[in-house]
Amino acid sequence: MQEWITNKELSYLPTMLKAELYQIIKEHKEAPIYEADQLLISHSHKVVRLPPYHCDLNVIEFMWSLLKRRVASNNVGQEVGNIVKLTEEAFSSITPQDWQKQCEHVKHLEDKFYERDGCMDNITDKFIIELGNDSSTDSDTSDDAYASDSDMSGIVSFDHNYCEEK
Template sequence: MNRTNFMKWLSEKLIPNLPPNSLIVMDNAPYHTVQVNKAPTMSSSKVQMQEWITNKELSYLPTMLKAQLYQIIKEHKEAPIYEADQLLISHGHKVVRLPPYTCDLNIIEFMWSLSKRRVASNNVGLEAGNIVKLTEEDFSSTTPQDWQKQCEHVIHLEDNFYERDGCMDNITDKFIIELGNESSTDSDT
């Protein structure tokens, strides 16, 4: 998958089949997070940084180093706007994004796992060429109950996270760890 294929699928397959005012949960795959307002980074050229600052109608001194230009960029860059989000919003839908690195809260990951297990169990002794056929059959046999079960599993995981966070919030005793002072003793604290 890449940006071009994803945007084509979004436009031609997903959006025409979504009910009005749908809520789309998006993960952080690179092709989901193509920014339309991407700011230069420290690895950008000095000229790119200067152009970005000028386009934002900000000022800089010609003698400034890249690090100084980048400081201006960091202070003025906007929250990311994603191409996919704009397309979905333009069709009346809302997008929420999973926090980065939280595949354990991504229901689609559990659905993929379920499909892979079912395909593997039905592929005993069959040729590798049958994988596509078995996968398509599995996708077409996936039920709303399969999705519901995976949604309930993620809700259970979320509840566990909230419970653990709540335990941390209830801790009233504080402890201090001092770093870099090897000569301290118990009587010093």
């Protein structure tokens, strides 16, 4: 890690931990260039990356699910030699309408996520935590002062119906 940073003519402290060195590397490492992206861009297509860990926003995952369901529903005898044939039949049975339906489903999910995120932004903007009270001082170390500092009475409970009302 130190060698990479040095080769890029960046600076670091010898006492830095790996996590700190990694942060420097992340900040200065160029994004990879993928051949497939370049091919798509050369044909006037825009490449949009899915957010990590959100397979529910990837249409192909729904199509794989559809394919597996079609194979499973026809795999009555569960013969291993039949799987290739059933899979090929399932692939050929997928229609443009199937793709359209799954794309619309993902758009619906995106809209729901967007709505929830906006709602959460509104809620978190109004979420204020007030701990302790003004009567305790920093020099007071009694058990009573500690108890008042850790008092959670200033926290307002989350209203789960807030989003549904908006």
